[in-house]
Amino acid sequence: MTEPAFLSNARIVLINTSHPGNIGAVARAMKNMGISDLCLVAPQQYPHERAVWRAASAVDILDNATVVETFEEAIADCGLVVGTSARGRRIPWPLVNPRVCAEKIVPELPQHKVALVFGREDRGMTNEELQRCNLHVNIPTSEAYSSLNLGMAVQVLCYELRMAAIADSLTADEMAEWDTRLATNDEVERLFTHLEQTLIDMEFLKPEAPKQLMNRLRRMYSRIRLDDLEVQMMRGILSTTQKWVQKARDNDT
Amino acid sequence: MTEPAFLSNARIVLINTSHPGNIGAVARAMKNMGISDLCLVAPQQYPHERAVWRAASAVDILDNATVVETFEEAIADCGLVVGTSARGRRIPWPLVNPRVCAEKIVPELPQHKVALVFGREDRGMTNEELQRCNLHVNIPTSEAYSSLNLGMAVQVLCYELRMAAIADSLTADEMAEWDTRLATNDEVERLFTHLEQTLIDMEFLKPEAPKQLMNRLRRMYSRIRLDDLEVQMMRGILSTTQKWVQKARDNDT
Structure with a gap:
């Protein structure tokens, strides 16, 4: 300035x-x-x-x-x-x-x-x-x-x-000086899809009785404006989670 | 408050x-x-x-x-x-x-x-x-x-x-806590009429060649928002001025 x-x-x-x-x-x-x-x-x-x-x-x-x-x-x-x-x-x-x-x-x-x-x-x-x-x-x-x-x-x-x-x-936008770009809506949607699939994989979310789980998670994450690195980080955690679930299943068989 | x-x-x-x-x-x-x-x-x-x-x-x-x-x-x-x-x-x-x-x-x-x-x-x-x-x-x-x-x-x-x-x-109105009411538009107009007549009486304003005098005076006083006591005070000054002018004229004759 x-x-x-x-x-x-x-x-x-x-x-x-x-x-x-x-x-x-x-x-x-x-x-x-x-x-x-x-x-x-x-x-x-x-x-x-x-x-x-x-x-x-x-x-x-x-x-x-x-x-x-x-x-x-x-x-x-x-x-x-x-x-x-x-x-x-x-x-x-x-x-x-x-x-x-x-x-x-x-x-x-x-x-x-x-x-x-x-x-x-x-x-x-x-x-x-x-x-x-x-x-x-x-x-x-x-x-x-x-x-x-x-x-x-x-x-x-x-x-x-x-x-x-x-x-x-002056700006009322608290993200104005953020160091990386904010995630696009599309990226956030794919994160939610990935999150939902992971929760199904781990049998925490039952597709036949989903209750309000995804709605609540959506509401929770929507209160923050995720940036692109945060979305990548979350997707990495989800992928790793899925691998561990898969590995546990493989071991069971 | x-x-x-x-x-x-x-x-x-x-x-x-x-x-x-x-x-x-x-x-x-x-x-x-x-x-x-x-x-x-x-x-x-x-x-x-x-x-x-x-x-x-x-x-x-x-x-x-x-x-x-x-x-x-x-x-x-x-x-x-x-x-x-x-x-x-x-x-x-x-x-x-x-x-x-x-x-x-x-x-x-x-x-x-x-x-x-x-x-x-x-x-x-x-x-x-x-x-x-x-x-x-x-x-x-x-x-x-x-x-x-x-x-x-x-x-x-x-x-x-x-x-x-x-x-x-909070108010942006600096006159919000004024101690007397503001003058009405009508009162201010009568003040301007009185002022104009007084200036004519004292031959400061020539009705046949008024120039921009009244316009300038109007613009000047409009920048203050006169209250009722201020209008009364001004009219008192004008009336007294007129009396002195009249008295001087009477003495001349």
Whole structure:
């Protein structure tokens, strides 16, 4: 899969972060999802060794991060600014969930820079900052505990951005990257015929009273999509079984 | 929004975790998403104060966690076992992405327990462990850096589980929780009429050469979905503007 290049227009903005470890975790989450533009607005402790440690192999994201004094500087060149917000402000904002948010952002990325803005660990974004945003996103959380860690919130949003960016190459087909071709229907049918004959040979299946045996076996194997090597393997086992049955009969006579 | 009760049947299994901080981060990520059943297979350092610290307000998840010696014990009572896997094993597994994974898991949750299994920080799950799983999930990452932090991986999967569990109550409509009703089309039309008359009054709009002014204003305001209070506010501004224009005219005569 080629990297969707326009993700380079997605910027993560962190306002006034207090824990440098969170900045490192954000850098790693971004790089894992192919996003590289990080802007720190007045971080409380930065640079800091805990940021480097938590970034792991994403130290380059920190090295290239921009540090500015004001939120205005961070979003000055952006065509779309998205704020992250908890529910239940006194004046509500239009709120989208992270999936809808990503679906709105990704089509704009080829045209201009888009900022995804995250507020302080303890208080989030101020109303003044939220008013500078064109769109507001909220991660649906359990009412029992709604406060996400900053790095986790960035991870969820960056994951949704990536999912939307690679939507064309995503597949619901779990066999898409299989290493051999799937068996054809005809090959599977011949396997069932071979299986049935073998079961008759070994007198496990009585043709005059077959009951539901073959139906149940068919249903069982149909739940997997057999590949060609698996069909060959099964037929080999059946042939060997038949030989042993034949040999036992020969010995009896 | 009521909590989807059957999420209680979702179990997060961590195998042989080395950093206790990660266990705490996992507990918090779970509780944020309404998932509570945590099972630790032979954790290397546990209990540990870093786990408690990172769990923040999710210490109850740690308190109720089960600690077992073997993977078999962790999944013994589960009807579906899902393993997390990196790409590119020598014998590939059928791999689904986290969204498809959640869509497969959620319909099974009312029936039986489902385990979501995460391997070691450095080596993931062994082939033997992966073979005990019915389904394998992979988080699509950038090729530049594919190794997700354990807590982050759990956060993404739990988020997708929650999104699938609350799918019925999700809406793409960002105005769904607006605090007042949206304006009717008729109210908006009367606003446009009022606006046009005001612009004529102030001789900004010349009825004999209207150009594209009203069309542009219509297009601009149509991009916002005005609510009834906003229409009232705008009409108030227009009426006041008209009064000032009238007053200026009266003074002139």
